[in-house]
Amino acid sequence: MQSFPMLINGELVQGNRTLNVINPATEEVFQQITCADESQFEQAIAAAKGAFAQWQTVDMQTRRDSLNKLADALEAQTGVFAELLTQEQGKPLAESTAEVGFSCAFIRYFAQSELPIETYQDDETSKIELHRKPLGVVAGVVPWNFPLMIGCFKLAPAVLSGNTFILKPPATTPLCVLKLADICQQIFPKGVVNIITDNNDLGHILSAHPDVAKVAFTGSTPTGKKIMSAASGTLKRLTLELGGNDAGIVLPDVDPKKIAPAIFATAFMNCGQVCIALKRLYVHEDIYDDLVHELSELANSAVVGNGLHDGVTFGPIQNKAQFVKVQEYLADAKDNGVIAAGGEVLDGPGFFMRPTIVRDVTDGCKVVDEEPFGPILPVIKYKTIDDAVERANNSVFGLGGSVWSNDLDKAYEVAKRLECGTSWINQHLNFGPTVPFGGAKESGIGVEFAQEGLLEYTQVHVINIAKQTF
Ligand code: NAD
DSSP, X not given: OOOOOEEETTEEEOOXXXXXXXXXXXXXXXXXXXXXXXXXXXXXXXXXXXXXXXXXXXXXXXXXXXXXXXXXXXXXXXXHHHHHHHHHXXXXXXXXXXXXXXXXXXXXXXXXXXXXXXXXXXXXXXXXXXXXXXXXXXXXXXOSSSHHHHHHHHHHHXXXXXXXXXXXXXXXXXXXXXXXXXXXXXXXXXXXEEEOOOSSSOHHHHHXXXXXXXXXXXSOHHHHHHHHHHHGGGTOEEEEXXXXXXXXXXXXXXXXXXXHXXXXXXXXXXXXXXXXXXXXXXXXXXXXXXXXXXXXXXXXXXXXXXXXXTTOOBOOOSOHHHHHHHHHHHHHXXXXXXXXXXXXXXXXXXXXXXXXXXXXXXXXXXXXXXXXXXXXXXXXXXXXXXXXXXXXXXXXXXSEEEEEOSOHHHHHHHHHHOOSSEEEESOOSOOOTTSOEEOEETTEESEESHHHHHHTTEEEEEEEEEOXXX
């Protein structure tokens, strides 16, 4: 067992409660750590509030340097973080290594971003400028599927724009985020970055607190709604990156064998536990059987096991509650469709389920209409493109969507009709620091990444000067 202290007001501190962290590949308590109680949440908020007065005046270059140091230190320990991430989250080591790399890339992107003053008018009579000021204390609340990367892509823009920050990882994957505490303590002035964890039970303190100016949240839609409600009392700024049920539409002109690997990878990455995974696949009737066959072959060849073991391509589901939930979707799939591949939960220990392809299923059942957030892909047959688009859009979610075709012009016309934050063509799940990302409908509010994402961590401040003297 190692010690994973929190970071409050520049001090590495133990929490007042204990928390068991379970390795989902073994179901063993892999680390016993401490987590914060209410008083420590209050301390973290007070520390961030106290540090804001000074940090907002610190020049941009100093903030940039701090973020670059953070990225360098994280990168230098890539192997350590990746192994820890696989142990707490479950994903294969190669995916964990990629997550550490992505985390560094996001930090470095924001480290070189600018917040220039924009001049709206400058003539003999007046000058009007738009400044971007920090908001104050920002809380970053993150989920268990990409805890390190999501934590980093909230921390970096918050701190770069002059806010102070509280980062709260989820109870089932707190370790990599807590491991950042040590690095952050050496880089940032006390109180600028605070890292605390809970037992998934104290996040509401951040959402409701009068001294927290913004919550940048990634997680489920039901939790997003609770945060929005709790935040209303103080009209807190919110970014909500929530659940999704992304549809992919495959046109009849593609070669099923050639296209199947890309579709499979985007549906099953991280065991399907990706907000922008492809979660419903609409396939034209002409190629339906062939594509189901190709996807099933890929599912059958997946090597399921402990992500630390060589050759494993498919880790466990991250936690017991999610494992149980996914089995309910599996039962629904069996009731409403035909299992073409997978469909089995493996004997324990470990929350393992084989990647599952469901065929002869259609809209109107849980596994198609809801977000299983696990290794199940329903494949739905369609006849006309209008019907496929209508069904793809018939969802409360609107995170991403994709169109797959050799006719890029035709695909483009279909992609424009999808009601979602991102439409991909001949790909899915492609994201990065330079491209704005956000959800439509109940998949979220606001945008992250790129300049648009950075601006959401700022308050518009107009300075309107009349060039006259009295
Ligand atoms: P979750 O909503 O259960 O928890 C996310 C975080 O919110 C955790 O840190 C949790 O402790 C905290 N939390 C719980 N209740 C809270 C409250 N009342 N107030 C404040 N914080 C609270 O989500 P999860 O199960 O960890 O993650 C899976 C979900 O996240 C899926 O729906 C997935 O689609 C979604 N997700 C969305 C995106 C995106 O960018 N849109 C990215 C990743 C995951």
